[in-house]
Amino acid sequence: MAGLYNGLAVMEDVQTRSYWDHVTGECIHGPLRGQQLPRVTHLRYFPARAVEQRYPNARLALSRPGLRQRVLQRVVLRRMLSDEGHLPFMFSASMAQGDTRRPAMELGLGVWWPGASRFYPMERLRAQGGAVIDTLGDRRVLVFVDPVSHSPVAGHTQAHDCRWQGEDLLLDTKEIIRDLHQLQPDGSTHPLELLPQLFTRWYGFAATFPGCELYEP
Amino acid sequence: MADEPYVTKTGMVVDPSRLKRNGETLMFTPFTVELTEPIGSVLEHRTIPPDTDLLVAVRDDDRVIALSRQQMAYHHVAQGQLDGEPWVVFF
Numbered sequence: 654m655a656g657l658y659n660g661l662a663v664m665e666d667v668q669t670r671s672y673w674d675h676v677t678g679e680c681i682h683g684p685l686r687g688q689q690l691p692r693v694t695h696l697r698y699f700p701a702r703a704v705e706q707r708y709p710n711a712r713l714a715l716s717r718p719g720l721r722q723r724v725l726q727r728v729v730l731r732r733m734l735s736d737e738g739h740l741p742f743m744f745s746a747s748m749a750q751g752d753t754r755r756p757a758m759e760l761g762l763g764v765w766w767p768g769a770s771r772f773y774p775m776e777r778l779r780a781q782g783g784a785v786i787d788t789l790g791d792r793r794v795l796v797f798v799d800p801v802s803h804s805p806v807a808g809h810t811q812a813h814d815c816r817w818q819g820e821d822l823l824l825d826t827k828e829i830i831r832d833l834h835q836l837q838p839d840g841s842t843h844p845l846e847l848l849p850q851l852f853t854r855w856y857g858f859a860a861t862f863p864g865c866e867l868y869e870p
Numbered sequence: 871m872a873d874e875p876y877v878t879k880t881g882m883v884v885d886p887s888r889l890k891r892n893g894e895t896l897m898f899t900p901f902t903v904e905l906t907e908p909i910g911s912v913l914e915h916r917t918i919p920p921d922t923d924l925l926v927a928v929r930d931d932d933r934v935i936a937l938s939r940q941q942m943a944y945h946h947v948a949q950g951q952l953d954g955e956p957w958v959v960f961f
Contacts (some may be wrong), residue, residue, distance in 0.1 A: 656891035662946050674958040681884045702920035705909045710908035711934035722944050730943045747890040863881045
């Protein structure tokens with residue numbers, strides 16, 4: 654991790670000294686500028702117990718923290734990861750003038766699709782009961798707060814309406830969303846088709862997708 | 871290396887003169903993963919509390935890597951190999 658730009662860390666590959674945008678996988682500087690990483694998948698957030706339930710074959714990797722890492726975790730990183738957030742000076746000093754439509758550190762789900770990008774603030778998702786159906790480009794999308802991970806998720810849907818029943822999300826197509834899977838009325842099930850998305854802070858998404866739309870209920 | 875600004879496919883203007891770096895020193899120390907443990911075993915032996923926030927990268931049902939969110943806020947990058955295939959996770 655070699656640099657910062659717009660308050661975001663920038664990856665460098667040491668073979669070509671090219672810089673890569675971690676959100677989109679596009680090379681933004683260096684000899685490979687304009688090229689695209691072949692496969693980018695986005696991280697999911699879960700408590701460890703839920704990982705065991707959902708992905709029993711998952712393997713955990715833990716680093717062995719040295720003194721510097723332990724001190725930083727205690728002093729800075731916990732604040733950075735809190736809902737309110739905290740941006741150390743080294744990050745904020747790399748930012749240009751930000752998009753002031755929302756508070757810079759607000760958490761939300763950024764979703765994009767060819768020709769469209771939209772930010773769903775957590776506050777607005779929760780105000781809508783934790784699940785909304787929306788249209789993004791040519792796609793109908795279901796955006797909801799996953800009851801297990803408490804983080805937002807966006808998936809493709811054909812539904813026009815939804816409501817919660819416990820931890821199940823019932824769609825007006827008679828389908829049920831459970832554990833990030835879609836249960837069909839005939840009893841079959843398949844993984845929810847996820848759109849490109851990132852659970853992030855407003856400043857980062859707005860910097861990566863300038864002029865992005867904001868979800869309005 | 872081109873020094874003129876570059877506009878990404880998402881419309882972000884990248885001005886190389888604004889890229890902050892610390893000379894040739896990496897700003898963050900990557901986590902090179904050499905050892906992983908099954909999540910079930912980790913929880914059974916209480917290596918981490920069950921409510922620990924994890925980041926999960928899913929390649930397919932049999933190739934799922936979990937990382938500590940707090941540790942990744944320090945490293946930002948984890949990299950390793952699984953079944954001979956290189957992977958990198960960014961946070």
